Amino acid sequence: MPPGVYGMQDVWEREGRQQVNMEFLLPTGIYLNFPVACSETISTIKKMVWMNARNEPLFSALSDPDAYVFTCINMTAEREELEDEQRRMSDVRLFLPILRLVAREGDRVEKLITTQISLLIGKGLCHHEFESQKNHEVNEFRTKMRTFCEERAQVRQMLPWDKWMEYNFPCDLEPCSVVAQSRKLCSGKKIFVNVKFEGSEVSKLISFFPLLQYIFTCLHGGITPHLTMVHHSVIIKYQEEQGGLSNQVSRSRAQSKPPPLPLKRVRKHFYTGTRSVINRGTTRHVSLVACLVVQAGLFHGSELLCKVVISNEVSVCSEPVWDQKLVFDISVSDLPRMSRLCFALYGVIEKTKKRPTKKKNKRADCPLAWVNTMVFDYKDQLKTGEFSMSTWPSVPDLLNPMGTVEKNPNIDSTAGLLIRFPNIRPHPLYYPPIEKTLILTDGTVFFQHMKLREIVDNKNYTEFFEDEKELLWKLREEVRQRYPESLPKLLLITKWNKHEDVAQMVSLLRKWPELPAIHALELLDYSFPDPHARSFTIRCLRKLSDDELFQYLLQLVQVLKYESYLDCDLTCFLLERALANKKIGHFLFWHLRSEMHVPSVSLRFGLILEAYCRGSIFHIKSLIKQNEALNKMKALNDFVKSGSQKATRIQTTEDMKVCIKQDTYMEALSDVVSPLNPSIVLADKCKFMDSKMKPLWLMYKNKYDNVGIIFKNGDDLRQDMLTLQMIQLMDVLWKTEGLDLRMLPYGCLSTGNKTGLIEVVKNSDTIANIQRNNSNSAATAAFNKDALLNWLKSKNPGDKLDQAIEEFTLSCAGYCVATYVLGIGDRHSDNIMISETGQLFHIDFGHFLGNFKSKFGINRERVPFILTYDFVHVIQEGRTNNSEKFERFRECCEQAYKILCRNGTLFVNLFALMKAAGLPELSSSKDIQYLKDSLALGKSEEEALKNFKVKFNEALRESWKTKVNWMMHTFAKDNR
Known part of the structure; x- marks a missing residue:
């Protein structure tokens, strides 16, 4: 029986084949035949075809591989285009092992772009995930942003050649050493550059998503709501198909009925109807709940507009039901445009105490879930009709006005609250x-x-x-x-x-x-x-200049989470600047892409990423390559983690070398632009480190320099990224006032869920290693005050030593002030480093804003910042009576601190905007109080400086405690 009767995959699986001979038909009429591993992706197979076709006739007639797509005959006897090139060969249901390569034309180009964007942002655009939202706001936003971005792309294509080159090949994204070499070459010589254009223009791809017209009849009178309990779980179902229409109904009506009426004459109290809760999953603590309650509040920003309204209690039984109007003490005419309606579902628990008390029972509230929605829709109209809102897990406070207005997309495992906005007037109402x-x-x-x-x-x-x-x-x-x-x-x-x-x-x-x-x-x-x-x-x-905007880009991305509607000025502003500056576009992409796993922002961030890619088609290829490299790094790190649990380090290292030599790894990790720094093209060696997460240390040799990056998988790097951003901002402010403290804010970028990249500072070592290698005993290494100075002497012979000590003095002053102001914790000798040229710098910022580490309830860090006597020994050039050098160091610290205090409002504002990031140590306004205190906000410069002098003396006086802490850290590390 021919193999096609069952399908090729069935035969391969039955015979246990790992490889199969495939036949390929090229557009040039050339026929190829070679074995292919069943586990290979379509993308890899296409590259193999190109490698095999290089020695064949008419190869020069072929265009770029991206211009073609494989087609096949599948098991349903239909011609299928293999658009998703990340699919494996074993997943393609072939009738016969024959693939034909055809040129993309017309909608094929659109399909390719859509598929590439889909792979980049992690959303199934090719499966119409955004379209499946059935949300008019999403559709209108996509249409507007696509037009907005593509128009800017067209404008960019019309730029004069020098401006076009400046955008596509900006100097700040080119390796500095290369630029320096170019300047030398240009001296007195003419250079002819041959530029190959991959595309003269990007055709303007504009798609119109017609708004569907819905005929909607408003039903007067209430519908009896019901609350259901199933398997001791509480879920509130929301009819999206019905509720989603109410936002758009008034627009379609406007064509045939009188226009909407303004609110100003509506003096009735605003109210909503609490309809029902329908179970769809398990809610924790529900087995302890005696009855259920809904709480509702109207907010404008953080301001509560009127008293919170609480529903009746409903007993938990087989079919608990309530039907209640929730009336707010505010008239409809006084509702602010950005009114936000916040709901919280909680249970009342009956707790019986063992000891006799005056009260027989004590009631306790058990938060179950929360959800928010806007009172007006994105077209300024007061919402009407039923809305089903899938809720989010509970937070410490019942109502969460700071939370998103998006619904939880994980509807199968969450509660859904059904509410009803009333028809206050026969006609729709709008905010005037x-x-x-x-x-x-x-x-x-x-x-x-x-x-x-x-x-x-x-x-x-x-x-x-x-x-x-x-x-x-x-x-x-x-x-x-x-x-x-x-x-x-x-x-x-x-x-x-x-x-x-x-x-x-x-x-x-x-x-x-x-x-x-x-x-x-x-x-x-x-x-x-x-x-x-x-x-x-x-x-x-x-x-703001591009450099200034880049300095605040991290915060501007985070506050997108506070926007109530998709279409807003901030989104347009960021896209406009990203499409005009490739560096801003690069980092905007990664800041958004790194949080696509967060359900509350995945829709908004995905839509913005889609818009950016549409407006920067030629950037997609580089971004795809970076994404593939990161995926391979993660796979390699997972391999190392699992291997290190079963084998020795030597064996794991050998296994890793074998793994990384595979074609797919070599291809993915070679010649890729670094997401951390787009001016670097990565290319070479790899090893792994001994810490818990086994981060990869990748060393690359560029034409003019060696570059190192660390790939971390399992640690959230966003707090490190924020801290380093603040240190970089401090460096800018100090230099603006003529104070260069030789800071080293190395690169750090979060690229996904607990994954990211860190720049390696070359020719540097930790304080711990320096002390250990220059001491006879590991136990007393922390107390060896000569170790640092001797190490610097060994790296800087002769006249170089004075410059190294100067670098150390200035950088030590900068980091003393920076770590004090930011409240950096967990400061031990393994996360303070020194470069061979003398620059001191801190790494690993897992704790900040005064969240210092403790053990057994005892605070291990008892100094405002790290200033040990071995640091002072270096500053004083090894002479105990060299007070002049130390006083200069003190003056640098005081000057640096005063400059930061004068800019204290900026730091407080930037940290406040990062509350949206959800960092454990920065989640509320209370967490920023440490920063306000350390920067002496509200105090005079004299009062602030007086307080800092006290902290400075305390750090110096109590430095012996730091040494004890370092010794204990080294002892604990050596005995792991």
């Missing part, structure tokens, strides 16, 4: 344009300058008294003219539930002077959701 509610008032203003100045000068403000709010609002014009940087304070005290006050504030914003970035960034926090305020912020940020 601000011009229609603008009321201009006249009157005499009695300026109370002293009190006003006291309020605006308070940098450490958390809340205002009522009389302060009244004064700020009364003198808002004075604030605009004299204290424009106090705009955040004015926005916080604005009564957003009063349209007249909102109109006044918006009118003021239109003539508010632009703020510097240090103040404008604060307005991107979730406490300022008003779209006019956020648009004003973006207007201020537009004047």
Whole structure:
């Protein structure tokens, strides 16, 4: 019986084949035949075809491999295009082992781009994952952003040749050594460069996603809701097909019915209906729950607009039911545009105490889930109809206004809350344009300058008294003219539930002077959701240079999580700048891509990534190569981890060398642009380190330099990335004021879920290794004050030693101040390093903001920062009476600290914006209090410096405790 009757895979599996002879038909008419491993991917097989075809006739007639796609006849006797080139040969259901290579034409080009973007961002675009959302907001956003990005790509193609070259090959992305060599070559000589264009233009690909018209009839009267318990689990089902329509209904109606009505005349109280909870999975603690309760609150940013509303308690039984209207103490006409409705589902537990008490039972609330939604849709209309919202796991606070307004996509394992927005009027209601509610008032203003100045000068403000709010609002014009940087304070005290006050504030914003970035960034926090305020912020940020924007890019990506709608000014701003600067585009891609595993942001970030790729088609190929390399690094690291548990280090190393020599690994890890630094092309050696996660240490030899990167798999690098960003910012601020402290903020980039890359600082070693190698006993190594100086002498003979000591002195001052201000913890001799040229620098920032390590309840770190006597010994050049050198070091520390204090607001704002990242040690405003204290916010420069001098003396006086801690660390490490 011919093999095709069963299918080739069935025959291969039955015969246990690892390889099979494949036949290939090329577009040039050439026929190839060679064996292929069943485990190979389509992409790898295509590369093999190209290698085999090189010696065949007409090879030069073939275009780039990406211009072709394999086709085959599958088991259903249909012609199939193998678009997904990451599929393995064993997964393709071939009728016969024959593949034909055909040129992509028309929609094939579109399919290729779609497939590539899909692979890059981890979303199944080729399977219409975004389309399956059945969400008008998603569809309209995709259409708008695609047009937006492709138009900018077309504009870029029309640039003069010098500007086009500057974008595609920016100098800051080219290896510095190469640039230096080029300058030497150009001296007095003419150079002719032959440029090969892969494509003269990118055809403008514009697709229109027509909005579906729905006929929707509003049903009057309530529908009896019900709450169901199944297998002791609570789930709330949400009818997406019905609820999702209500956001768009009014637009389709507008064509045949009167236009929507404004809110201003609707004085009824706002209310929602709590419909039902339907189980779909297991909710923890539910077996202990006696009854269920829903809590609801209306928020504008972090401000609660009215009292929280609580539903009735419903007993847990076979079919618990409630049907209740939740009425809020605010009229519909006073709802702010960015009103956010927050729900929390919790259970009431009956706890019986063993000891007799006055009360027989004590009730305790058990948070189960939360979910948020906007009151108005993305088209300014008040929502109506039923909405089913799949919830998120509970948080310490019942209501979570800071949380996302997206629904949990994991609907099979979560509760879904069914609510109903009422039809308050027969026609849809919309939030009116601000011009229609603008009321201009006249009157005499009695300026109370002293009190006003006291309020605006308070940098450490958390809340205002009522009389302060009244004064700020009364003198808002004075604030605009004299204290424009106090705009955040004015926005916080604005009564957003009063349209007249909102109109006044918006009118003021239109003539508010632009703020510097240090103040404008604060307005991107979730406490300022008003779209006019956020648009004003973006207007201020537009004047940032590319370098300045790059400095804050990490925070700007994080605050995208605070945006209530997909289409917003911040998204357009980031895409516009990313498409105009390749470096910004590169890092915007990786900052977004690294969090695609987070369900609450995967839709938003995926859509932005798709838009960026559409506007930068020629960047896709490089990004795909980087992604493949990272996947291979992860696979190699997993191999090393599993092997190290069963074999010796030598055997694991040999096995790793065999693994990395495979063609697929060699291909993926060779000639790839480093995601960490796009000016580096990686190419060479690999080893693994001894720490718990067995990170890979990859050394690459470029034409002019050696480069090293560390690939980590299992550690969240986002906190390291933030800390190094702050150290780099400190370095910029110090250099701006003429103070160069020789800082080494090495590169660090999170690329995925607990994966990332770290730059290796060449020719450097840890304090621990230096002390251990220069001491007779490991136990006393930490107390050897001569070890560091002797090591520097060995690396810097003769006149070089003075320069090395100078480098050490300045860098030590910088890191003393930086680690104190940031509250860096877990400082031991294995995470402080020195380069051979004398630069001291810190690594591994797993603890910051004063979260110091302790053991058995005892704090192991008892100094504000690390300043040991062996450091002082180097600074004083080995002479105990060299007080002049030490006093200069002290002055450098004090000068550096004063500069940071003057810029304290910037650091506090940047950390505040990172709350959206969800880092364990930076999740609320309380976590930033350490930073406010260390930077002495609200105090004079004299008071701040006085406090720092106390900390400096304490660090020096108590340095012996640091040495004891280091000795204990070394002892624990040696006895693992």
